[in-house]
Amino acid sequence: MSSPATTLRRLTGGSAPATTPDGTQTLRPDRKKPTRWYNLGGLLVFVVMAFPVYWMLVSAFRPGREIRSYDQTLWPSSFTLEGFQSAINSNFFWTSVRTSLIVTTVTVVAAMLLALLTAFAIGRFRFYGRKPLLIVLVLVQLLPPLAMLIPLYLQLNRMGGLNQYWALIVVYTVSALPFAVWMLRGFIINIPRELEESAMVDGCTRMGAFWRVVFPLIGPGIAATSVFSLVNTWNEYLLAYVVMQDNERWTLPVWLMSMTTQRGTNFGSLMAASVLIALPVVIFFMIVQRKMASGLTSGAVKG
Amino acid sequence: MNRKLMAAIGAVTLLGVTACGSDSGGGGSAVAAEDRDETLTVWLMGEADSTWPELVTEVNDKFAETYPGVTVNVQYQQWGDKTTKLDAALGGSEFPDVVELGNTETMTYILNGVLAEIDPEQYDNSDTWIGGLVDTCSFEGAMYCVPYYAGSRVAVYNADMFEAATGSAEFPQTEDELLEAMTALDEEFGEGQAYSPMYLAGRNWHAAMSYVVGHGGQIAEFDEDSGEWSGTLSTPEAQAGIQHYIDLVKEWNRGDQTKDEEDHALAMAQERAALIYGNGWEAGVVVHGAEGNPDLEGTIQVAGMPGPNGEPLPSFIGGSDLAIVEKSDVQDLAAEWIAMFTSEESMEVLVGKDTLPNNTKQLEPLKENPTTAPMANAVPDAWFTPIAPGWSAVEQQSVLPNMLLEVLRGTPVEEATATADAAIDDLINNEA
Amino acid sequence: MSVPTLDRPPAAGGEPQEPDGPDGPAAPAAGTPGQGRGHRGGMLPYLLVLPGLLAIAAVYFYPLYRTLVMSFQDYRRRHLWTGDTPDWVGFEQFTNVLTDAHFWAVATRTVVFMVVCVTLTVGGGLLIALIMQRMSLVVRLMVTAALVTAWAMPIVVATSVFRWLTDSEYGIVNILLSKLPGVDFRGHNWFMETWQGFAVVAAVVVWGAVPFVAVTLYAALTQVPKELEEAAHLDGAGGRQVFRHVVFPVIKPVFVLVTTLSVIWDFNVFLQIFLMRGNNVEPQYELLGIYSYNLAFQSQSFSQGTAVALITVLLLAGVAVYYLRQMMKRGEVE
Structure with missing residues (x-):
């Protein structure tokens, strides 16, 4: 249920900084102006x-x-540090940290595994239904998440998923999937097929060649893709707000917003809490920039 | 009251309920108290956490003595989205067993058969429960929730500021005197900062409707012939009250006029307001709250608020009820927990926090105490929201706050009240 | 998605290409060497795709199907609570919505808001990308750092921060404005006048979206062959002409892409308004998403809410089709 919009935004642009991040581009000498x-x-x-x-x-x-x-x-x-102290000491902070960590970690790992399999199939094989699948992957990202909130809630409820980590994990994993597949596919098709073929000549199976040859080469791609799913999972609000009714199962964004609906917003601790939530995301974003850049320069990922 | 409609609905829902064969008690009677091992989920509002957390702990400890194996899971909710979450939860398998409902919210849930019937005998002082609260829990002669606490609105003021500006720490008795004091306060403190002699929030519809009632108007009216409720905010009396309120907001609130009353105690704690109109216990919040200002110890007083036409301002009687969810498997445990939480002893704790108890027996002595007298005295003249099937929808859709904002934004009061009446007519007769 | 395309100039030799699809037109001229380099692979691809596909079906298609069903029923709180099957009402929800003047007001407002946000985002992003090309390394590093940080801000955090910036009592915006001679913004409420409130909302939205556009367009601009630009300058073309005839044609596909994406995102703006108005949005601030939510959760008519959501999906479908066609044209989906 992470907003497709944000995911898409991060994803599409995601690899763009690769070319640009910090002056890898030479200054144009003709700009003497x-x-x-x-x-x-x-x-x-x-x-x-x-x-x-x-x-x-x-x-x-x-x-x-x-x-x-x-x-x-x-x-x-x-x-x-009183803002930070009051934020950290406020109710349900640590339980929210725990929930966010568990949900995010499992989601990212699961999404990457599933996405790799699908991306490999799409990037390396031509099979019946491939094109419709690609179109579906684009289209589902355009659905407003809101349109599915109530039915999703009902479905999770029927399966006993309210207040359960797995409910968020399943939905987040799947909503991360279309972008992850799309992006990983971009990396996979850019790895010369010959590398795999030679590995297969050396006696690897198809999947063996994939794991030994392709997988290491798309490391940067996986890193980048996983950060985007991570960021979206970490930031998601609406579904978590509806599904995690138990205060002890709040995620960090729900906890953050609970600070503003309470009597009299204390902006000092609200800003401190905001810093705490944004910090990991910003750090990961910075890291992935580097990885993308190094991936690019090493030639593992190219056009 | 639309008796026919309500009777019909009641019959349907009650039949539905009995047909579904909820054996309240969940077979608990067969098992000894110490062998019970269920979980009891309780939804309380945030006030319990911020203002009387020790009561919750105490009651839970006491409950654990009788039921050592039962886990009590108390969840604190926020007013802003509680009903939305509750609606969702009631459709699911993870719903609370005990839920605190604002006394204006109960009727929809009662009519929809969500709440279990309670036996007043089981609870302390149920024979003297405050009438206004009992009304919000009753339907067709049966009770569906337990009154928890009452709240009347009073003037909370900074006596030092009044003394400095008017020469007297006494609170004015009439509105004319009050307005004179406002002018004096403005002259004394208003220079150069966002200082509000009287901090009335533009969205505070409870306060605005007090002025409507003070001018002889009301929110909605039940027509015996048609059997329907309809909005009456377009009447000249109601319009006069709304205009009166908005004028006060515009004249004396120098802060954000479109806020609700959520943080008015904060404004007072920061000495940016000399007077707010709120719950009596907010005087304590100003000084001792998490964001309170301990320097104001002893200067924050409460008094009856003067209203239009030389009369006291009729207060809204707010408050909360505790209800048991019909679907709960542990209704007997829920009832027992509520009984402990609303016991005479527990009410003493609330009284100690300047909150009105749920019964007149404990309310009477408060009239003698100068700090609680204004609140206790406001109870008899208090007004209440229409006990109509769709009232909670009117609240949930913020019809009244939106109307007040419209008037604040410059829409003529005639137009805004007409819109609000139409919205009320649309919603107030629908039970779900 | 966009970027592999960016980095695929014809000069790159077109070495890595996708396998040819069995259906649909072949990729455009960019060069599809090696015929038949895709493998059919027997059952393997299906096995690989299956888990992902099942997951997507469960979490996307089933709810979507339920949404569709609900919009032809009259699903209310009672049904949620009791599990009773709601009545079928045919197209009643849709006719109710489409004949409601408020719906059209909201729809118009949504479109206007979207157009303003997209214009500011894309225009601002392009401008930033253009000047980024010409600034010194240090400044560009600073700008990049600021862009990436803004980009990384979670929406809940960004919204909280903007709420604080524009807080009527202690917001720095009011404090700074009041410092101007003759201006008194103390206690000024930015949400009193609807257009000012939307300006604040647009500020959060644009602030959060500009980095993506700027960075992507900047990457695209680096693809413009330097020689072409220089040649044009030598031929005496002015800066504006060079941009129009040399630079823009190269970045046009990316430009169209970011614009399309911005349209979709800004059409779906929900959280920023929802949180700015304290989870309780008044009718003046309703956009289609909020309207749908309010119908479902405040008016307790889930069917009306889903009907509005479906109408929104249909409105967006036009944009989505356009977006897909753009991608196909460039051979991303083949």
């Missing part, structure tokens, strides 16, 4: 894009009393 104005524009973009994140950090470390005043300085004047 004042780059100053472009730099200025760049700084403006930087400020606009970074300010909300900056303000989140500053507010997270700011004492409660200063947060509630009209004299908040743009620069951090005093630091405190």
Whole structure:
């Protein structure tokens, strides 16, 4: 039930930074024209894009009393960890961490296994129904998740899945699948078939060749793809909100939003909590960027 | 009351219920108390967690003495989405056995046969339960929930600020005096900051409807002939009340006027408001709440709120009920837990938190105590939301807050009330 | 999805290609060497696909089928609670919805909101991509870092942050605006006027979506052959002309793709509004997704909710078909 929109957004663009991330592109020598104005524009973009994140950090470390005043300085004047303390000590934080960790880990592993099998079939074989399958993989991503919320809820309920980790895991795994298949397929078809063929000549079976030859080569692809499923699973709100009614089974996003619906939002600890939830995601995003770049330069993944 | 309709629905649902053969008690009687090993799931609202958590622990410990093998699983819910979650849960296999319902929410669930009948005899002081709460639990002569606590709305004010501005820490008796005090407060403290002499939230429909009642209006009316409820907010009285309220919001609230009353105690704790209109126990929240301001110890007082025409402002009688879900397999355990949670001793704990108990026996002494008297005294004149089949839908769809926002946004009150009446007419007679 | 295409200029020699599908047109001219390089593989591919396919059927198709069924019934809370079969009402839910003026107001609002967000996202993204090409390395690194961080923000977090930024009492936006001479935004409520509220919502949506567009378009821009651009400059073409006649044609497929995707996402905006309005959205802020949710969960008419959801799916289907055709044209689905 992770929103197809976000998944798609992350996925499609996901490999794009590969070409771009940090100056792998040479500066164009012909641009002698004042780059100053472009730099200025760049700084403006930087400020606009970074300010909300900056303000989140500053507010997270700011004492409660200063947060509630009209004299908040743009620069951090005093630091405190009280926002983080109250976030961590608030009810159900640790149980939510546990739920999110369990659900995310299992989902990512399961989704990658399933997706690899399917992607391998699609990328390496031509079989009847292949094209419709590809189209289905695209189309299901366009369904508004909301349209399926109630029936999914009823189905899970009938199967005794309410408040159960596996309910979220199953739905998240499957919703990660179309993108993962699509993306992995892109990596698989870019690995020269000859490599496998020579392995098969050396006595490997079809699947043996896949595991020994293709699998290591698409490592970066798997890393990237898994981060996108990870991010989506980690962030999903709506299904978790409906299925996990037991406070002790909340996921982190549900826990985060419960802080705002309670009496009087404490923005200091809300921002601290936001930092805690966003941090792993941002770190993974940064890591995957590198992997993608190295994958690209090593030539394992190319056009 | 639409008796025919309700009777018909009641008959259908009750038949359905009995036909389904729920043997309440779940065979529990055959097993000794110490051998019971079921799980009892209780949904309470967040107040229990934030304001009287020790009562929950105490009751659970006591319950465990009788039923050592039973696991009590208390879940805290939020008002904003409780009914949505409850609706979903009731369709599933993971539903609560005991659920706290706001007293305006009970009727839909009773009419749909969701709640089990209770036996008042089983509970302390049931002969003196507050009438307004009993009404919300009764249908066709039977009771379907247990009154938990009552809440009337009072003026919560900062006495020091009033003294500094008006020279008297006494709270004004009439609205005219109140408005004079507001002007004085504004002059004294209003300079240069977002200071609200009176912090009334634009979406606070309980407060707004108090003004409607004060002007002689009401939200909806039951017509004996047609057997139907219909919205009456378009009457001149109701419109006058709504306009009166919005004028007060616009004039004296210098914060976010479109908020609900959720964080008005916070505004007071931060000394940005001299007066709020809320539950009596919010005086305690201002000082001792998680976000409270201990420096205000002793300065936050409660008083009766003056209303239109020189009369006191009629208070909404809010409160909560505890109900047993009909589908529950452990109805007897649920009843026993509720009995402990609403016992006379438990009510003493609530009283200690400036909350009104569920019975008049314990309410009477509060009228003598200066801090609780304004709340206790507001109970007799209190008004209540229409006890109509579809009232909870009117609430769930935020018809009244949306109407107030419209007026705040500049829509003429005639237009906004007409829209609201149409929405109410649409919903109020439907039971599900 | 988009990117392998990006990185597949004709010059690359077209070495790795997909196997030829047994059905449908062959991939376009990009060069499909090696005929018959795909393997049929007997039952193996079916075995490989089976688990994934079953999972997708269970989690996507069954609920979709139930959605369809429910929209022809009158499914209410009572049925959810009792398990009774609801009545069949034929097209009544659809006619009710389609004859409701509020529905059309919401639909119009959704389209307008979508158009504004897509324009800002794609326009902003393109602009950022263009200036990224021309800025110095340090600045570009800063911009990339900011973009990726914004991109990575979970929606729940981004929404909380924007709620805090625009908080009427202590939001920094009001504080900064009030510093301007003659402006008093203290206590200003951004959600009082609907258009201002939507501006805040659009800000979260665009802020979260621009990085994807900018980064993808930037990658596409690096594919523009330098020699072509230089030649055009030598021929005396101005910057704008070079962009129109040299640069844009190269990035056009990617541009169309990100635009199509933005259309779909911005049409489905739900969570940002839902959370901004405290899980309780008033009618003025309803878009189709919210409207469907409110019908189902506030009005307790699940069938009406699913009917609106299905109408949304149908509206989007047009966009989806267009998107598929674009992909097929470029030979991604063959």
